[in-house]
Each structure stands twice: as structure tokens, then as C-alpha cells.
Amino acid sequence: MIKQTLTPAFPSDDKRWRIVETAMKRSNYQADALIETLHAVQEAFGFVDESAMQFVSARLNLPASKVYGVATFYNLFQMKPAGEHTLSVCTGTACHVKGNDQIVEFLREEYGLNPGDTTPDGKLSFIGARCVGACGLAPVLIFDGKIVGKLSVDEMKQKIREWVNDES
Amino acid sequence: MVHLTIDGKHIEVPEGTTVLRAAQQAGIHIPTLCDHPHLTPYGGCRLCLVDVKGARTLQPSCTLPATEGLEVTTVNEQISDARKFVLSMIFSERNHFCPYCQVSGGDCELQNAAYEQGMTHWMIQPNWNTYKVDASNPYFSYEANRCILCRRCVRTCQELVGNFTLGVEQRGAASILVADLGVPLGESTCVSCGMCVQNCPTGAMMDRRAAYRGLSADAETIKTICTGCSVGCGIEVTIRDNNIIAINGDYDSPVNQGVICKIGRWQSLEAMDSGVAVKTPMIRKNGELVSASWEEALAFASKAIDTTRQSLAALASSSLSVETLYAFKKLFVDGLAIQSVSASEMGKYTNAQKSLAVTNGVFEGHLSALNNADCVVTIGEDLIHQHEVVGFMIKRNLPKGTALICVDTDGSAYGNLPNSVIKINPGTEQQLVKGLIAGMVKLGVKSCACDGCKNPDQVVQDAANATGVESTLILDAAYILGNAQSPVIVYGSTVTSDVDASTLTTIKCLSDMISAEMISVKGNANSVASAQFGLDQPVDMHTAKAAVIVLGDKQPCDELLNAVSKVNTKIVFSAYQNALVETADVVFPVNNWAEEEGHFINMDGTVQKRSQILAANGQGKASAQAIHDLAAQLGFSIDDHWMEALQSTPASVTIA
Ligand code: SF4
Ligand code: SF4
Ligand code: SF4
Ligand code: FES
Ligand code: FES
Numbered sequence: 088m089i090k091q092t093l094t095p096a097f098p099s100d101d102k103r104w105r106i107v108e109t110a111m112k113r114s115n116y117q118a119d120a121l122i123e124t125l126h127a128v129q130e131a132f133g134f135v136d137e138s139a140m141q142f143v144s145a146r147l148n149l150p151a152s153k154v155y156g157v158a159t160f161y162n163l164f165q166m167k168p169a170g171e172h173t174l175s176v177c178t179g180t181a182c183h184v185k186g187n188d189q190i191v192e193f194l195r196e197e198y199g200l201n202p203g204d205t206t207p208d209g210k211l212s213f214i215g216a217r218c219v220g221a222c223g224l225a226p227v228l229i230f231d232g233k234i235v236g237k238l239s240v241d242e243m244k245q246k247i248r249e250w251v252n253d254e255s
Numbered sequence: 256m257v258h259l260t261i262d263g264k265h266i267e268v269p270e271g272t273t274v275l276r277a278a279q280q281a282g283i284h285i286p287t288l289c290d291h292p293h294l295t296p297y298g299g300c301r302l303c304l305v306d307v308k309g310a311r312t313l314q315p316s317c318t319l320p321a322t323e324g325l326e327v328t329t330v331n332e333q334i335s336d337a338r339k340f341v342l343s344m345i346f347s348e349r350n351h352f353c354p355y356c357q358v359s360g361g362d363c364e365l366q367n368a369a370y371e372q373g374m375t376h377w378m379i380q381p382n383w384n385t386y387k388v389d390a391s392n393p394y395f396s397y398e399a400n401r402c403i404l405c406r407r408c409v410r411t412c413q414e415l416v417g418n419f420t421l422g423v424e425q426r427g428a429a430s431i432l433v434a435d436l437g438v439p440l441g442e443s444t445c446v447s448c449g450m451c452v453q454n455c456p457t458g459a460m461m462d463r464r465a466a467y468r469g470l471s472a473d474a475e476t477i478k479t480i481c482t483g484c485s486v487g488c489g490i491e492v493t494i495r496d497n498n499i500i501a502i503n504g505d506y507d508s509p510v511n512q513g514v515i516c517k518i519g520r521w522q523s524l525e526a527m528d529s530g531v532a533v534k535t536p537m538i539r540k541n542g543e544l545v546s547a548s549w550e551e552a553l554a555f556a557s558k559a560i561d562t563t564r565q566s567l568a569a570l571a572s573s574s575l576s577v578e579t580l581y582a583f584k585k586l587f588v589d590g591l592a593i594q595s596v597s598a599s600e601m602g603k604y605t606n607a608q609k610s611l612a613v614t615n616g617v618f619e620g621h622l623s624a625l626n627n628a629d630c631v632v633t634i635g636e637d638l639i640h641q642h643e644v645v646g647f648m649i650k651r652n653l654p655k656g657t658a659l660i661c662v663d664t665d666g667s668a669y670g671n672l673p674n675s676v677i678k679i680n681p682g683t684e685q686q687l688v689k690g691l692i693a694g695m696v697k698l699g700v701k702s703c704a705c706d707g708c709k710n711p712d713q714v715v716q717d718a719a720n721a722t723g724v725e726s727t728l729i730l731d732a733a734y735i736l737g738n739a740q741s742p743v744i745v746y747g748s749t750v751t752s753d754v755d756a757s758t759l760t761t762i763k764c765l766s767d768m769i770s771a772e773m774i775s776v777k778g779n780a781n782s783v784a785s786a787q788f789g790l791d792q793p794v795d796m797h798t799a800k801a802a803v804i805v806l807g808d809k810q811p812c813d814e815l816l817n818a819v820s821k822v823n824t825k826i827v828f829s830a831y832q833n834a835l836v837e838t839a840d841v842v843f844p845v846n847n848w849a850e851e852e853g854h855f856i857n858m859d860g861t862v863q864k865r866s867q868i869l870a871a872n873g874q875g876k877a878s879a880q881a882i883h884d885l886a887a888q889l890g891f892s893i894d895d896h897w898m899e900a901l902q903s904t905p906a907s908v909t910i911a
Contacts, residue, residue: 118654122274146673148653150413151435151444152422159424159437217427 095145098138099107103131107139118149121157125164134165162216170205170212174247175229178202179218185226186240190214193244198251211251266321274316274327275303285329286338288345288456289405290316290317293506293513293631294414299406301341305329313337320341335372342369343377345424348428350381350400356458357466361876364456365403373518376627386431391441394521395452397432402459404430408451415514417650420445431674432459444670447517452504460848465501469800472499476554478505479866480855481519481849482574484602485777486622487857488515492849492868499524499849499869510622510861516643523848526808530831533844549874549884556841557888559801559824560591564575568595571790572809573779576853576865578879580781581897584788584806586882590891595794599815600793603748603776606909607756609844611763618763619907620743620772622859625649628772630658630739632732634762635684636747639669642776642858658735662687662828664749675732679722684750685758687729690718692765701737704793742771744884775907783908784856787901788825793810797821804828804835807854807878808847811835828881843885851877856901860908 097104111125114120118164124147128139135158144154158164162175174188176182194200194213202215221227224236229242230250257268268277273296277685278285289300298318305316313334316327320362328334345365353359353366361367376425385473386399404423409432412421420443424433434443474495481488481502489508493500502520506513535545536552545734560567569587571580580598587596602609611618624629625648625713650672653659659673664681679687693714695701707714719726736742744766750758777783785791796802796818804811804819808830816834819825827839830847843849850871855863871877876884886893901910 121263130850150419150422152409152433153419155433155436156424160426 095142096144104142106131108144108146111143116147118147121147121149121154122161125154125158125161129164133169134167136166136168146160162214165212165214167205167208168202170209172210172231172251173212173214173229174231174250175216175219176202177217177219177221177225177227177229178215179222179225181222181225182227183219186243187226187228188225189240190228190243190247193247257321258325258326259321259323259327261327261502262329263560270321272321274307274314274319274321274325277315277321278327278329283329285316286371287317288364288368288403289407291407291410291454292455294407294410295605297406299409300345300403302338304334304337304341306331306334312825338368339372339374339389342372342374343379343506345403346377346381347381348404349386349402352381356401357461358458360469361470361472363458374630382428388419389434389440389685390463391439392445392447393441394447394464394517395440395449395460397440398459398461399431400459402432403455405456406433407454407456408432408460411450411454412727413654414651415654416446416448416450416647417447418444418446418647421451425824432448432498446639447521448515448643448647449517449520450504450514453520455872456869463502463611464524468500469493470496474500477866477868478507479868480508480510480863481515481523481837482780482855482865483516483523484641484642485780485782486511487743487780487855487859487861487863488519488644489513489863490515490519494868497869499527510857513643514644514647515645518643518865526810527847527849530808532847532873533829533832533842535844535874536874537839537842539840544837544839549843549876552841552843552885553888555886556803556826556843559826559840560803560889562822563801564593565593566798566800567593567803568794568796568801569593569803569805570596570794570796570815571598571785571805572807573598573600573782573785573790574809575705575781575805575807577781577784577897578790578853578895579805579807579877579882580784580790581900582879582882582886582893584790584900586886586889587803587889588789590769590886590893595796595799596790597792597794598785598790599783599809599812600778600782600785600791601793602754602786603752603854604776604782605751605786605907606793607751607759608775609904610754610756611759611902612905612907615763617860617907617909618766618773619859620774622648622702622770622774624741624743624774625745626652628652628657628739628743630660630742632662632736633744634688634743634744634769635664635745635749636664636776637663638745638776642747645694645774645776649745658739660732660735674735675728677722677724677728677732679724681747683722684717685761686721687724687764688761690715690722690724690726690729690757691733692761692768693718693737694730695737695768698730698734698737700734703768705764730777736769739769739771742769743774744771745774745776747776748778750775766869774859780857782857783860783906783910784901787856787904787910789904800824802826805845805878805882806830806833806835807845828878829877830844842879844873845878845881846871846875850875851879853877853879854897856910858908859905860910862898862911 144151200213203210287303296317303316306328390396409421488511489505504513504515535546538547569581580726587593661673693711696712801824802822803826805828825839828843849869852867
């Protein structure tokens with residue numbers, strides 16, 4: 088493989104870019120390391136913003152449109168800084184019919200949140216996720232990365248309230 | 256070879272051929288939408304479904320490889336129902352209000368496909384969501400409501416143009432075509448080549464100038480060439496009522512294989528749309544330019560030429576046809592024996608090659624070498640902003656692993672695409688190339704017996720010092736280059752303007768060492784012909800008493816305006832009004848590029864004919880004819896042996 092001699096600078100002097108750099112280095116800056124790299128960014132910063140996408144695009148020698156396409160394809164990646172806590176609600180078919188439609192409604196009414204929104208106080212982000220592949224556990228909620236399934240609508244509401252209040 | 260039957264017809268095709276292509280070769284029609292003959296199959300629309308014996312479900316023929324013994328049916332009720340369903344889904348995904356669409360009525364592949372299936376309506380509710388229109392690009396707009404997400408544009412931008420601007424964000428029903436990181440097209444990396452517009456099957460991509468001016472059925476399409484630069488791209492011009500509606504790239508042209516740039520598609524029409532044509536000959540009388548007849552103007556001009564012969568200068572645009580440049584040379588160099596005669600570029604793009612061709616003969620290769628190159632070195636030429644199609648031919652191969660090394664004085668216009676960007680001090684191209692040669696010797700990837708290479712470490716160090724480039728960077732590039740199997744070196748004006756050809760000689764040495772093809776961009780459409788006719792000398796217009804300037808349909812540059820500002824008598828041949836025409840003493844109206852035919856020699860020596868596609872208005876004549884008339888007035892007659900004249904001087908390219 089031909090050596091890459093063009094090295095873009097980190098978007099800022101934030102130390103976390105080193106983690107991202109290491110992730111890319113591990114796969115020898117191959118284009119197929121894109122998803123892993125975006126994961127690393129998401130994990131390190133909590134979101135993948137424009138400067139991150141630009142950096143990853145330059146470092147992996149990939150078109151910006153490709154990076155953007157992949158980053159928006161997966162619900163996991165967030166473009167905006169997330170709230171302190173993130174609640175993903177699966178809106179896939181199985182979860183939808185098992186009650187998550189009501190949870191989406193509840194979040195809108197109770198917290199004024201539409202999918203992709205964060206509360207003004209930055210406490211809670213709500214993400215709508217298409218089938219997360221755990222239909223057996225439907226309805227599925229993900230609290231800060233932890234999957235919780237098979238709850239009734241009331242239990243879920245309860246859980247959300249608890250969880251939000253508990254952490255505040 | 257594999258054998259298959261399609262609709263009972265026995266067909267033999269090479270392995271790897273898709274069922275769709277096999278059917279097409281056998282003259283069997285299968286409807287398609289996301290497929291395009293010049294793009295890799297995508298298999299997204301499912302319109303091309305066919306029945307394969309033994310298969311559980313219908314198969315998309317555009318992605319299905321033909322295999323031995325395959326039995327395919329392309330027409331039956333199940334297929335027809337499936338196609339109608341597919342089309343209904345596509346129609347209802349967005350808002351297709353056909354009566355408002357510029358391609359409705361024959362130029363929309365979606366609408367045509369529906370009619371072909373006998374559809375008059377679809378049973379599914381449309382998606383009433385409205386989508387944004389992106390009208391931020393000056394030449395075309397994107398209307399997402401009509402987009403079928405076939406991704407032909409995305410593949411075009413990647414595979415043909417190498418610009419990688421377009422992509423798709425989100426997924427499923429939320430999918431939307433985007434540029435870069437979701438910015439408006441007009442603020443994106445898009446270079447406005449319009450290839451995506453040309454390849455879009457629907458009205459989603461709209462050529463803003465061409466829209467609503469007529470459908471293909473109302474118009475005529477003529478193949479010709481673009482003479483915007485020395486690439487000489489093949490184009491297809493759609494005309495109606497003596498007006499140009501649209502220009503598209505010609506996929507049959509071996510030069511550009513269909514791809515063109517914004518100059519060829521749009522900018523070549525700007526002067527025609529907004530310029531003011533010179534309608535009649537004009538003569539300056541009492542300080543005013545007034546209309547005159549051709550006879551009067553010719554008499555005036557010939558008298559002026561006759562009386563100022565000793566201090567006359569003549570300059571012709573190197574974008575004019577071979578016929579015009581030949582007549583110009585015959586009259587002023589051979590006939591009137593004027594010393595100061597040249598073409599507008601004065602050899603800037605051809606001097607060095609012409610010198611080297613004297614001893615080396617033809618040493619430059621064909622543009623098509625770029626298609627198979629595994630390493631491209633560009634030296635002193637920005638192929639992003641000039642000769643864009645050459646840039647496209649390089650960039651589109653980068654994802655396949657072609658290495659790109661850019662040697663440049665101001666960093667690189669290529670963004671993050673190159674494997675190596677070598678930013679050198681101005682004027683040190685030769686040292687850098689020497690460094691690359693020595694670098695390969697030092698690394699042991701190539702050997703060289705010349706004196707200069709006896710001490711490669713020293714040469715690399717010297718190169719590093721002179722160019723201001725770190726020696727490790729030179730060695731990295733040398734390593735890439737030395738290991739390439741089919742390298743190509745592309746260079747331009749910083750190398751080619753030098754009559755001594757010293758840098759070019761070194762590049763030739765590098766090229767011999769690695770068996771690289773050499774290609775140089777040549778500026779205007781007929782720079783090669785200008786040089787072959789000897790119209791490549793520096794001419795000082797400042798001291799001339801009279802000047803003949805043949806602009807054709809080009810605008811005079813500031814440099815030229817300055818140079819002739821003190822010249823007493825100016826004889827100008829121009830298609831349009833401009834600053835030079837305003838100060839002229841005699842003006843001859845000549846035709847623009849669409850109104851006159853003629854030959855052009857492109858940067859790799861390909862001789863091509865530009866056809867006349869519009870009837871000329873007013874009293875304008877073809878430039879060559881105008882010069883013939885002036886010659887006749889002066890008592891000369893001009894032959895048409897331009898091909899012999901072209902080939903009588905050694906050239907760096909094969910002129911054929
Ligand atoms: S803009 Fe045209 S080519 Fe691009 S995806 Fe939409 S319909 Fe297809
Ligand atoms: S105009 Fe050319 S560069 Fe711009 S998006 Fe279309 S294909 Fe890409
Ligand atoms: S690259 Fe040159 S010849 Fe080709 S379309 Fe552009 S201006 Fe015309
Ligand atoms: S629908 Fe929620 S996990 Fe599949
Ligand atoms: S043409 Fe085959 S799937 Fe679109």
C-alpha cells in the first residue's frame with residue numbers, strides 16, 4: 088500500500104483526537120475503517136459534528152459526502168452535542184406496535200422533545216431509532232447505551248421519569 | 256464465454272456480462288431506471304426485474320451476472336405486475352406533478368417507463384411531504400420532489416467526474432440527496448460540470464438554461480467538439496430554431512468519453528447569450544466607428560497594411576480553427592513577410608515540447624493513458640481549474656488505488672485527494688524532478704548510470720535545499736513512482752514555456768527511467784496548430800504602428816489591451832463588441848464558434864472537426880473566409896494545404 092503523506096491537522100488541541108487518530112491508525116487508515124472511526128468520535132466526544140466529519144474525511148481520504156452519508160445513516164451517530172443523558176426509543180415496527188408510539192408521544196408532551204431534540208437545560212436527548220435488532224425484547228428503550236426491554240408503557244414512563252429525576 | 260437464453264433467444268456473452276447487457280446486445284429491451292450504460296450497476300430501482308428459471312423470485316437483470324445455461328424471460332404477466340408495482344412505489348415516494356416538470360412529455364425516463372407499462376395512474380397515495388429545492392448553483396438546480404434516489408448522479412460524480420460531491424443522507428423514506436456535509440450545492444465542492452444533470456433520468460436535476468426551451472423531440476442534436484480548451488471534448492448540441500438549447504458530453508468521443516466541464520456545457524454559451532454581436536464591418540471616420548460594407552472595410556484595411564508593413568504586428572487567437580490560423584500565417588508570414596506575427600499564447604504551452612521534438616520526435620502520449628495509470632504525477636498545472644476534464648480523468652481513478660503526486664508552487668488545488676503534495680519554491684521544478692530520479696536510485700527501486708546519479712544522496716539533498724521540500728517527502732514520492740507499473744506524468748505551462756526545454760529534458764529523463772507516458776496540457780483549443788505554424792514567437796506590440804488582431808469570439812485580455820494601447824491603427828476581427836473593438840480603426844464581423852466549422856488539434860495531437868451548428872446572422876463571415884478576403888484584396892491567394900504545413904515541423908505529439 089502506498090504511503091499517505093498528507094496529514095490533516097486535528098480540528099482542535101483537544102486530547103481526545105488522539106483516541107480517534109489511534110482508531111484510524113489501527114486499521115492503517117483504510118477507507119473501510121470509517122464506521123469504526125465514527126464510533127471512536129462518538130464515544131470520545133458524544134457526537135460527530137462537522138469538524139469531526141471533515142477531519143475524518145481528510146484523514147481517511149474519503150469524500151465528505153460519503154462520511155456524511157454514513158454518519159446520518161446510523162442513528163447511533165449524533166450530529167449535535169447530546170444532553171447529559173441520551174434516551175433512544177426504538178420506533179421499529181415491533182416496538183412501535185408494542186407501545187413505543189405512546190412513549191414518543193409521552194416524550195413530546197412531558198418534555199417537549201421530538202426525535203433528535205435535547206432539552207433546553209441540556210439534561211436529556213431523545214433519539215428515535217429504527218429497529219435496533221432486538222425485536223424479541225420489544226418494546227425497546229436505550230438509556231445511555233443500556234438496552235431495557237419488555238416493559239409496559241406505564242413501566243417505561245415510570246422508568247423514564249425516575250431516570251431523569253434521579254440523575255438531576 | 257457463457258451461454259444463456261433470453262426470451263428463447265440463444266445468446267453468447269463474455270463472462271462477467273450482466274443479464275441486462277446481454278439482453279441489450281441481443282436487441283431485447285428491458286426497462287431500467289437506475290441503470291446507466293456508463294456507470295456501475297446499482298440495482299436500486301427494481302424496474303429491470305426478469306424471471307429466471309429456477310429462481311424463487313424475480314431478479315434485477317442489471318446486477319445479475321449471466322451464467323452458463325441461464326434461462327431468462329423478460330415479458331410475462333408477473334413481471335409486468337411487478338414493474339407496475341415498482342413504478343407505483345417510486346411515483347408515490349415523492350411528488351411527481353408531471354405537468355410542471357421540464358422533462359415531462361418525452362424526456363423523463365420515469366414517465367416513459369410508466370407509459371411503456373400502460374400505466375395511467377397509480378394506486379398508492381403520494382407522499383405529500385414537500386422537499387426543498389436547491390437552487391444555489393448558478394447553472395442547475397436540484398428538485399428533490401422529483402428525485403427517485405436512483406443515485407445515477409452520485410455515481411456520475413464519483414465514477415466519471417471524480418469529484419465525490421454528491422451522497423445520500425439518512426436512509427429509507429428519509430433519504431435525501433446531499434452535497435458534501437449536507438451543504439447547498441452552490442456552497443459545496445461541486446465544480447458545476449453538469450454531468451449529474453446529464454445523467455439524471457427525471458426532472459430532479461434541472462439545467463437552468465435549457466429547462467422549458469423544448470424537449471428532445473422538438474429539437475435536433477448535432478455532435479461536434481468543444482473548443483474551450485486544448486482537451487477538445489466531444490459534445491452533443493441540442494438546437495431548436497437556430498438556438499442552442501443544451502450541450503451535453505458525447506459518450507462516443509474517444510477524447511473525453513462523455514465527460515465535459517462547465518465551460519463546455521454552460522460557459523461557452525455565455526457570450527452568445529449576453530454578448531453584443533458585431534453585425535457589420537465598421538470603419539473609424541472622424542473619430543467614430545461607423546458601419547461600412549465589406550468592400551470599403553477591406554480596402555481601408557489593405558491600404559493601412561500596405562503603408563505600415565515595416566512596423567506591422569499581427570496576432571491571432573489560438574482558439575481559432577486550423578484553417579483560420581493557416582490563412583493568417585500564409586498571409587502575414589509567407590505573403591507579407593511580417594516579422595511580428597504570432598498567436599495569442601506566444602508559445603507558452605508549446606515551446607519546450609517543440610524544442611525537444613526536434614531531437615526526440617514524438618514523445619508525448621495519449622490522454623487515454625490516464626484511464627489505466629496507477630500513478631499520476633502532475634507538475635506545475637492546476638487541473639482542477641483548467642483543463643478540468645483531464646483532472647476528472649485523474650481524480651476518478653483515485654478510489655481504485657491510483658496514486659496522485661502533485662508538484663505545485665502553491666500547495667494543491669486537489670484538496671485531500673493526492674497521496675502526496677509537494678509544494679516547491681517557484682522555479683524549482685527541475686531540481687525536484689532530479690531529486691525524484693536520484694531518490695529512486697537511492698532507494699534502489701530504479702537504477703541509472705548517468706553522472707548525476709552517481710551520488711544520489713547528494714542530489715536528493717540538493718533538491719531538498721533548492722525546492723524547500725523535506726527530503727523524506729521527495730523519497731516518499733520517489734518510492735511511489737518507482738514502484739508504479741503504468742505511470743503518467745502530466746505537466747503544463749511552468750514547464751512548457753521554456754524554449755530551452757531544460758526542465759522538460761529532465762522530466763523526459765524521469766519518464767524514460769520509469770517508462771511513463773508524458774502528457775502536457777496545451778492551453779487553448781489550437782495551441783498545437785499555432786506552434787506548428789510557427790505562430791509561437793514573442794511579439795512586442797508596443798512598438799508597432801499598426802496591428803491586425805483576429806479575436807474570433809474571444810474577449811481581449813488586459814495584457815493585449817495594454818500592449819496595443821499606443822498602436823496607431825488597429826484592424827480587428829471580432830464576433831462580439833468589446834474593449835478592443837471600441838478602439839479599433841477597422842472592424843470585421845466574424846462568426847462565433849457555433850456558426851463556423853473548422854479543424855482543431857487537441858493537446859494529444861488528435862485532429863478533430865468542429866461542425867457549424869447555427870446559421871450565422873448578419874454580415875459576419877467565417878474567420879478563415881475573412882482572412883482569405885483580406886489576402887485577395889492584398890493580392891495573395893491562399894491554398895488549403897494546412898495538414899502538410901502542420902506535419903512539416905517535428906511535434907511532440909502525433910498529429911492525426
Ligand atoms: S437527482 Fe436524478 S440522478 Fe440523482 S438520485 Fe435523484 S433522480 Fe436519480
Ligand atoms: S455538477 Fe459535476 S461536480 Fe457538481 S455534483 Fe454534478 S457531477 Fe458532481
Ligand atoms: S475540458 Fe476543455 S474542451 Fe473539455 S469541455 Fe472543458 S473547456 Fe471544453
Ligand atoms: S422493532 Fe425495535 S428492536 Fe426491532
Ligand atoms: S435498472 Fe436494475 S434495479 Fe434499477
